[in-house]
Amino acid sequence: AQKITQTQPGMFVQEKEAVTLDCTYDTSDQSYGLFWYKQPSSGEMIFLIYQGSYDEQNATEGRYSLNFQKARKSANLVISASQLGDSAMYFCAMRELDAGGTSYGKLTFGQGTILTVHP
Amino acid sequence: DGGITQSPKYLFRKEGQNVTLSCEQNLNHDAMYWYRQDPGQGLRLIYYSQIVNDFQKGDIAEGYSVSREKKESFPLTVTSAQKNPTAFYLCASKSGDSYEQYFGPGTRLTVT
Numbered sequence: 713a714q715k716i717t718q719t720q721p722g723m724f725v726q727e728k729e730a731v732t733l734d735c736t737y738d739t740s741d742q743s744y745g746l747f748w749y750k751q752p753s754s755g756e757m758i759f760l761i762y763q764g765s766y767d768e769q770n771a772t773e774g775r776y777s778l779n780f781q782k783a784r785k786s787a788n789l790v791i792s793a794s795q796l797g798d799s800a801m802y803f804c805a806m807r808e809l810d811a812g813g814t815s816y817g818k819l820t821f822g823q824g825t826i827l828t829v830h831p
Numbered sequence: 832d833g834g835i836t837q838s839p840k841y842l843f844r845k846e847g848q849n850v851t852l853s854c855e856q857n858l859n860h861d862a863m864y865w866y867r868q869d870p871g872q873g874l875r876l877i878y879y880s881q882i883v884n885d886f887q888k889g890d891i892a893e894g895y896s897v898s899r900e901k902k903e904s905f906p907l908t909v910t911s912a913q914k915n916p917t918a919f920y921l922c923a924s925k926s927g928d929s930y931e932q933y934f935g936p937g938t939r940l941t942v943t
Contacts, residue, residue, distance in 0.1 A: 745930055757934035821873030
């Protein structure tokens with residue numbers, strides 16, 4: 713079974729500073745995908761960034777980058793130049809493969825990290 | 832604008848009543864999903880559907896039922912058999928050739 717672990721229940725960062733949110737995963741699949749989602753207090757899930765297990769370079773999307781260390785099974789999210797609007801819950805997730813080796817897009821989520829950005 | 836709608840945003844029911852949560856998408860996505868989120872927790876998969884008239888159980892399907900009669904609609908029924916139905920319910924959809932799941936705004940269900 714796949715598992716996602718986010719060990720930081722809460723993180724604090726000063727505005728304009730960078731912050732790293734940790735995520736480790738456990739899977740026996742060779743092909744998988746890793747995602748980060750942001751959930752503001754309104755409850756909607758906002759897709760931030762995706763990393764495929766065979767991607768050679770770390771994914772980047774604007775101020776977001778994913779520090780992918782395959783051997784360590786970690787996929788940490790780095791947010792540069794934090795903004796007040798970044799305060800939210802952040803979830804790491806993994807795309808699951810079915811028994812036939814195809815992906816139906818089912819996601820397994822971690823417990824989340826609450827990020828608070830201070831002015 | 833294309834997207835996923837869930838209605839209502841807040842729903843209140845008495846214990847013992849079945850309740851149906853709506854999920855509609857106009858993104859022409861084949862796959863649709865229902866997740867449950869409890870306070871301070873991650874999302875857990877209830878049911879998913881890859882095509883019309885077909886769906887599979889997720890990790891926590893007991894006490895729930897779904898239907899997929901139309902491509903754009905995937906309603907979730909929370910039955911009286913669900914022991915702890917109070918939660919935040921999120922619907923999502925995905926196209927076949929994309930890795931990203933798009934989420935709706937969610938429905939917060941309270942059962943007393």
